Amino acid sequence: MRDVIIVGAGPGGATAARILAKNGFDVALYEKRQEIGAPKRCAEGVGLQDFKTLGVMPPQNCIRQEINGAVVYAPNGKSLTISDKNSTGYILERKMFDKWLCEEAVRAGAKVQAKTNITGVLKENGKICGVKGTFLDEPFEERCKVLIAADGIETKIARMAGLNTTCNPLVTDSGVQFEMSGIEISDPKKLHIFLGNKIAPRGYVWVFPKGKDVANVGIGILGRSDIPAVNYLRNFINSQPGLKKGSILEVNAGGIPVGGLLKKMTLDNFLVVGDAAHQVSPIHGGGIFEAQYAGRIAGEVVSDALKRGDTSEKALEPYSARWWKDRGEALQKVEKLREVVEKMSDNDFNFFADNLTPENIGDLCCGKNMKVLGKLVIKRPHLMRFAGALI
Amino acid sequence: MAVNWNRAKCMRCGGCVGVCPKSALELEESGVLVDNKLCIDCSICEKFCPVGALKVKK
Numbered sequence: 024m025r026d027v028i029i030v031g032a033g034p035g036g037a038t039a040a041r042i043l044a045k046n047g048f049d050v051a052l053y054e055k056r057q058e059i060g061a062p063k064r065c066a067e068g069v070g071l072q073d074f075k076t077l078g079v080m081p082p083q084n085c086i087r088q089e090i091n092g093a094v095v096y097a098p099n100g101k102s103l104t105i106s107d108k109n110s111t112g113y114i115l116e117r118k119m120f121d122k123w124l125c126e127e128a129v130r131a132g133a134k135v136q137a138k139t140n141i142t143g144v145l146k147e148n149g150k151i152c153g154v155k156g157t158f159l160d161e162p163f164e165e166r167c168k169v170l171i172a173a174d175g176i177e178t179k180i181a182r183m184a185g186l187n188t189t190c191n192p193l194v195t196d197s198g199v200q201f202e203m204s205g206i207e208i209s210d211p212k213k214l215h216i217f218l219g220n221k222i223a224p225r226g227y228v229w230v231f232p233k234g235k236d237v238a239n240v241g242i243g244i245l246g247r248s249d250i251p252a253v254n255y256l257r258n259f260i261n262s263q264p265g266l267k268k269g270s271i272l273e274v275n276a277g278g279i280p281v282g283g284l285l286k287k288m289t290l291d292n293f294l295v296v297g298d299a300a301h302q303v304s305p306i307h308g309g310g311i312f313e314a315q316y317a318g319r320i321a322g323e324v325v326s327d328a329l330k331r332g333d334t335s336e337k338a339l340e341p342y343s344a345r346w347w348k349d350r351g352e353a354l355q356k357v358e359k360l361r362e363v364v365e366k367m368s369d370n371d372f373n374f375f376a377d378n379l380t381p382e383n384i385g386d387l388c389c390g391k392n393m394k395v396l397g398k399l400v401i402k403r404p405h406l407m408r409f410a411g412a413l414i
Numbered sequence: 415m416a417v418n419w420n421r422a423k424c425m426r427c428g429g430c431v432g433v434c435p436k437s438a439l440e441l442e443e444s445g446v447l448v449d450n451k452l453c454i455d456c457s458i459c460e461k462f463c464p465v466g467a468l469k470v471k472k
Contacts, residue, residue, distance in 0.1 A: 175428055178432075246429070249461065276425035276427040277464070
């Protein structure tokens with residue numbers, strides 16, 4: 024019997040595996056896909072501050088581009104350049120980064136196996152006690168003391184375990200991205216964010232450079248649209264001569280849970296991590312840092328529980344409590360901000376672009392100094408009702 | 415009645431599986447599987463799919 028089985032070898036699963044293995048536990052990490060880290064469902068941006076918080080810096084071969092700020096474009100063409108510590112970071116190569124995280128887990132003593140499809144959860148007296156699945160179509164069953172679901176937005180494991188993790192389409196973005204080459208980028212060291220209800224209803228278009236003429240060009244929109252996100256993305260690219268002439272090296276897509284944080288994330292012998300638990304920034308949709316942060320807490324809490332020989336729901340609850348204190352409360356504030364932003368018309372975007380400083384926007388994205396926006400919201404009658412939540 | 419899945423368009427991103435309120439969809443290597451017994455034709459997956467690979471049969 025293994026101590027822990029983790030399903031899904033993304034940043035959340037691999038981080039939990041590394042910590043558990045380092046603490047001396049017998050851990051297996053299973054990945055459905057034949058290649059860890061590919062195909063990506065991700066724009067690959069992570070803040071330098073995030074890596075500092077995690078205390079783990081990726082090696083140079085995982086980093087495609089250093090970023091020193093962001094340019095936000097309002098619908099009227101006005102742009103704001105944010106350049107502070109919150110917008111400094113990297114565009115990664117997920118194929119390299121996810122594999123490196125798994126290599127670190129293996130070095131710590133974990134077993135990692137790709138092309139392994141977990142098809143069922145074993146239960147004993149109603150409690151989870153293992154999994155069944157296939158490796159290269161060979162069936163197997165394996166028992167464990169704790170099962171961790173880190174299997175992404177479509178999490179089959181959480182549902183089979185008995186947690187309702189269904190995403191509300193009103194707070195889930197529909198995302199699609201082309202990794203493009205041979206394009207023109209005004210400043211390849213900046214993230215470029217384009218706002219506007221015509222180009223991306225309740226969302227944004229991003230250009231995240233991976234070099235001077237290479238970038239992830241993507242879009243996330245409200246996941247309840249009569250027109251697919253990819254149509255908006257193609258329209259945007261066609262409207263920008265510097266992008267239109269480029270080539271498409273990858274097509275990526277994904278659902279982004281930008282709300283609906285879970286209060287309940289544990290059961291007896293079970294917990295859920297990362298996108299599967301909707302642990303994503305509700306304003307920019309980034310989830311790499313959130314998954315790693317939650318994976319670390321999960322690894323520590325499960326280690327403690329195993330040491331004490333009690334992996335009941337109650338014993339694993341500190342995972343939820345710590346996550347909510349460290350991350351959930353801040354993300355919930357940011358969710359309020361998203362609720363306001365999604366009600367903004369193009370005129371509102373132009374108004375806020377004229378009245379907010381780049382520093383204000385940087386703060387807002389981290390859930391800080393919301394009062395500034397609250398004071399401005401009062402001047403826009405149809406947004407006034409949100410002022411209370413912000414002030 | 416049920417969902418029509420376009421193999422050539424589908425990105426295997428799993429978004430539809432995440433938003434399906436009836437857990438009627440599953441992402442397998444072969445693609446998205448639809449359990450017609452569970453599907454209620456709500457169109458949530460159709461409106462969610464980033465590439466328009468799902469259509470509810472009318």
